[in-house]
Amino acid sequence: xxxxxxxxxxxxxxxxxxxxxxxxxxxxxxxxxxxxxxxxxxxxxxxxxxxxxxxxxxxxxxxxxxxxxxxxxxxxxxxxxxxxxxxxxxxxxxxxxx
Amino acid sequence: xxxxxxxxxxxxxxxxxxxxxxxxxxxxxxxxxxxxxxxxxxxxxxxxxxxxxxxxxxxxxxxxxxxxxxxxxxxxxxxxxxxxxxxxxxxx
Numbered sequence: 001x002x003x004x005x006x007x008x009x010x011x012x013x014x015x016x017x018x019x020x021x022x023x024x025x026x027x028x029x030x031x032x033x034x035x036x037x038x039x040x041x042x043x044x045x046x047x048x049x050x051x052x053x054x055x056x057x058x059x060x061x062x063x064x065x066x067x068x069x070x071x072x073x074x075x076x077x078x079x080x081x082x083x084x085x086x087x088x089x090x091x092x093x094x095x096x097x098x
Numbered sequence: 099x100x101x102x103x104x105x106x107x108x109x110x111x112x113x114x115x116x117x118x119x120x121x122x123x124x125x126x127x128x129x130x131x132x133x134x135x136x137x138x139x140x141x142x143x144x145x146x147x148x149x150x151x152x153x154x155x156x157x158x159x160x161x162x163x164x165x166x167x168x169x170x171x172x173x174x175x176x177x178x179x180x181x182x183x184x185x186x187x188x189x190x
Contacts, residue, residue: 027157027158028154031153031154031157032150034135034136034150035150040136056168059172060172060176063177065177067173067177067178070173071169074165074166074169077165078162085154085158088155090151
């Protein structure tokens with residue numbers, strides 16, 4: 001009973017982490033390419049549409065008609081965001097602040 | 099008009115308003131952030147690493163507000179918590 005409950009809620013959470021990792025790592029790849037690309041606007045809009053389509057479709061599939069599952073999935077998504085933004089945070093040195 | 103129809107109408111209108119407001123506001127913020135970051139990159143190309151990292155953290159914060167609004171409107175349309183309550187009440 002307890003194990004079934006945990007498993008049922010763990011699966012949307014893990015899929016949320018996977019979706020968040022995909023979303024924010026592709027955002028990171030896009031942002032890193034911005035200084036070198038010839039068409040920044042085209043790159044950014046194309047990346048945004050592709051990312052948001054995959055993520056929202058994944059959310060829709062995971063939800064499966066139950067609103068609790070999408071909230072758990074959103075929790076995993078936010079966890080992935082917190083981890084990735086902490087990993088990729090800029091280390092400000094004194095020369096950057098001048 | 100019965101309660102079930104009213105619930106449906108209010109849910110759909112609210113979902114539309116949520117995603118409309120919740121996509122326009124992050125779009126404006128993201129456009130401003132991106133424009134300013136590109137301007138900073140043009141002025142200081144040697145600081146590109148710091149600028150892109152800061153831009154990423156900012157964009158991640160801005161874009162997730164749009165995702166929150168999307169989740170709320172998706173719950174309202176596809177998995178409305180109040181829908182089953184009103185269906186049970188209408189069925190008797």
